[in-house]
Amino acid sequence: MRGQTFLGAIALGLLAAGAYVGLVASPPDAFQGEYVRIMYAHVPNAWVAYVAFAITCVASALYLAKRTPVYDYIAHSATELGVVFTGLALVTGSIWGRPVWGTWWTWDARLVTTAVLFFIYLGALLVRGLADDPRRGARLAAVVSIVGFLDVPVIHYSVVWFRTLHQPASLTRGDIKIAPPMLAALLLGLLAFTVLFAYLLTLRIRLARAEDAGEAA
Amino acid sequence: MKRARLVLAAVLVVGALLYLIIGGIRGAIVYYTTPSELLAQGASAVGRSMRLGGQVAPGSKKWNAQTLDLRFVLTDGTASIPVVHHGAPPDLFTEGQGAVVEGTYGSDGMFTAHAIIVKHSEQYAPPASP
Known part of the structure; x- marks a missing residue:
């Protein structure tokens, strides 16, 4: 619990630093x-969504194989956060696209x-x-989550x-097309959002565990 | 009641997915046609609704603020197509930059655009100091 609060404090500090450097x-x-x-918020949101669904995918596979509830707590928690961060990536992308491309949305791949x-x-x-x-719901969600992860490389x-x-x-490997001060802002954003995600994930897993214990009691 | 709400939500999600897939297949795989490809299609391209993408040829942009008439040339280095649009372009629309236009190609060789989208590169750098 102490470690969790500490993680939250680090996330907050990094986000503040990221906001200062980025803005x-x-x-x-x-x-x-x-x-x-x-970009310093948009790219980290998309990155965290990828990480969240990668965790969901692995936890779902482990849940299907072992049926241990803890893997389902992880999968469920990471899915929820992944959906939130994917939503944020879409919204920030839209906000970025309006002034720069001249459109909120377009049918781009x-x-x-x-x-x-x-x-x-x-x-x-759902x-x-x-x-x-x-338990059946958890199994079905695990199957959807594993198959759905195919979309991430696409x-x-x-x-x-x-x-x-x-x-x-x-x-990309061996090729950086961002000037150093802007790269620093982007990397700081990536780090801050990753730590924030780690913090939220530990909180959400704790909640899932408590809910399950509450229902069983 | 909870179940009815969930079923409704499921229908909405599946509907949204179908909408995205259908919309996606229609346009997303190749987002735009290049001027060379358009010219290669010849007469079959005339009158069809499409997206045309290329670079705004330097020195080709003509903007009439009174009539809101915008004219420019889109090029891919080999082929060039003149574009006409009624209305102001997006803020970042500039010569020498990428742009994608939505509209139709006319038999007169002029592309009539009803929307202009600016395409930018993956390069980011501060402005060069004067």
């Missing part, structure tokens, strides 16, 4: 001007596959809720495989 200390972009700062991801895992949560037997490579409006990755 104040880093320079505007030559083409986009100040709008580029939205990256955008569509990300929206599909949002609905796949929303569907996983399947869980619809089942009469919670999203990631959509900008390479398809001709898209969305720009390709700026950080």
